Amino acid sequence: MLRERTQRQLDGVLAQGGSGGTHQNRSERDTFAGMYAERLGRLWSVENGLCFGRLDNADDTSLYIGRIGLADDDQRRLLIDWRAPVAQPFYGATPAAPMGVTRRRHLQTKGRTVIGIDDDLLDLDGLSEEDVATLNGEAALLASLAARRTGRMRDIVATIQAEQDRIIRSDLTGILVVQGGPGTGKTVVALHRAAYLLYTHREKLARRGVLILGPNLTFLRYIEQVLPSLGETDVLLSTVGELYPGVVPRRRERPEVAAVKGDARMAQVVARAVQEHQRVPREPLEIRLDRYTLKLEASVLEAARSRASRSRRTHNEARAVFVRHLLNALARQAARRLGRGMISDEELADLREELRTERPVKAALNRLWPYLTPQRLLIGLFTSPERLAHAAAAFTEAERELMLREPPRQGENWWAESDVPLLDEAAELLGDIDPAVLRAGAWLMEEEQAAARAAALDERHHQLQYAKEVLELTGLSEVMDAEKFAARHLTDDVYLTTAERAAADRTWAFGHIIVDEAQELSPMAWRMVMRRCPTRSMTIVGDLAQTGSAAGARSWGRVLDPYAAGRWREEHLSVNYRTPAELMAVAADVLALVDPGMKAPASVRETGVRPWAVSPVSSLGDVVKREIVEDGRLVVIVPESRREELGEIVVRAVDGAVVGPGAAALEAPAAVLTVAEAKGLEFDAVVVAEPELIMGESPRGASDLYVALTRATQRLGVVHDGPLPDALSRLERHPIT
């Protein structure tokens, strides 16, 4: 009904005509149309399981809990939003502390039909015998955990557990670290926390937005469905690599290269590289003009440099101080050459402006203190052994060797994900360039222009797609053209969501940042993330036992103390909702290799199926055919060095199988991924190929194997040629049939 009413309201507003009326009329109409369209979108997206719970209270009142709140025309509450304070007992009440609740009822629905009811009785005295007889505890949770995976994460509003609820509703201020083993719900809890915070602190957060950082694009695809279904749009999902507007890093690089570039000492390297462009010669500098030659003494050059440095401005902004000092010196000299002794300030200013436009003067100033973009700085640094030797003196020669690379070729995408925090660091030190200078553009390197063009194209494609979706959703695709809609959306700031504006602005400060798989971030990445959140209102979720990247975290204290000593708190999640106990027993033996002091999370369920091992690896095709899950998802996790070869075996064996990350991997019945690509994801069945090799491929190989073994919700197997690592001795040898 509500949906129909909203649709009618939208139709009414749109029927008021196309482009006629005063500007104000038009913009009011557009605002209403936007509001109704958004509301309609939300109602559609939450239709499935709109109401999922009921609380029966000791005072004989009942409340229905839903994904969003609804009231009737008389403002009577029909449905309570799960994030509202009055809904909290639905998640927090226990028989020991019932919070005034006698019964919590979970409703399972399909479309609009109730297909199952599951009750928790919290106050046995308050219920009839018949009620007690129908009690069946945790069925809703277990049913949800055993369900087939779809390749997309689902929301868990109906079954949030008490320890998770505490985290979701924790205070907005300060940094909250959530440490928890695989499958404990860190990701899903972080997403629900985003929705909760936006609901509870709407005013504060809608304006600044919430940023959610994930490890890779496949992972973002995997989780992106969860938030819209919770009714949230002011959230930007991104990877660290996507955080620098205009750069789309595609370069693949070896983990040891990324580790060096993520090292905290790189901040110093970038700073020295900038200073290197502010060095003045120790000898006098002659500038030949048509009529005379001017000379800048070394002491004058040094005075200009030191005045510019002392101005504490960024490099590009301090250039004005430097240039002004030198032009003044040159103008005074020119006046003397022209036979004018004392000149007025005005005449001096005129002479200065005249000199500014002289080619040889411009060239000299550009050499002495060039305008720099972050791209130009880093390309100059990483392609010159001399510059690198100077700026990265604190690194060993072997480390510098890892950083060196060839200059960009035409059309090449030169940037790697690990460059992005360095570009950001450089941007901080360099500051903006006067737009007029930028527009003149002759000096702008081709590579930068190409990047800007590519980014503009990408953006356009994205906008068109978005426009089509909005028009389809609102049933307007017949009457409005997606191109036109997108153009309006693109040019008019009013139509940009907070998330869209934030994505385009490097200096945007978010209201709250959530970092998932946070153990993977390098120290340089942390510097960039912290710059995006001056208030330090953050939620950081991760697992130190799963750290795969060499520059990743080993301790939360070491990561956070430099930014917020004494202002961060840690919560633990200890129950594994993904991986059955039989699989976790195997993974726990591998965890002991990572760190004998770490405890694996306890699984909530058993499947009765023991994980197994078969050899040789050439049987992989048959194994995958046997393990494939009807209507479900299977992944083969392979060592990086054998991805293509093993991928081919799987693709030949299974129709529709996919090698490598991306949305296709999430949809396919079988996917072949490396550990890094499978991070954060889950599948019904997992086959790990050559575990020994996975362990040997990286310094954090045991963590990698631990991640691989904990991706399954139902079944796990291993295929191997070489000997099985001792830590996998619990696997059942499974003859291939």
Ligand SMILES: Nc1ncnc2c1ncn2[C@@H]1O[C@H](COP(=O)(O)OP(=O)(O)OP(=O)(O)O)[C@@H](O)[C@H]1O
């Ligand atoms: N309260 C809950 N109700 C239903 N399902 C849940 C609940 N908590 C977690 N899950 C499910 O458990 C699975 C694991 O959750 P999630 O991916 O968030 O774990 P994680 O801690 O991020 O794991 P990893 O560290 O391995 O990436 C998901 O399918 C999630 O939906």
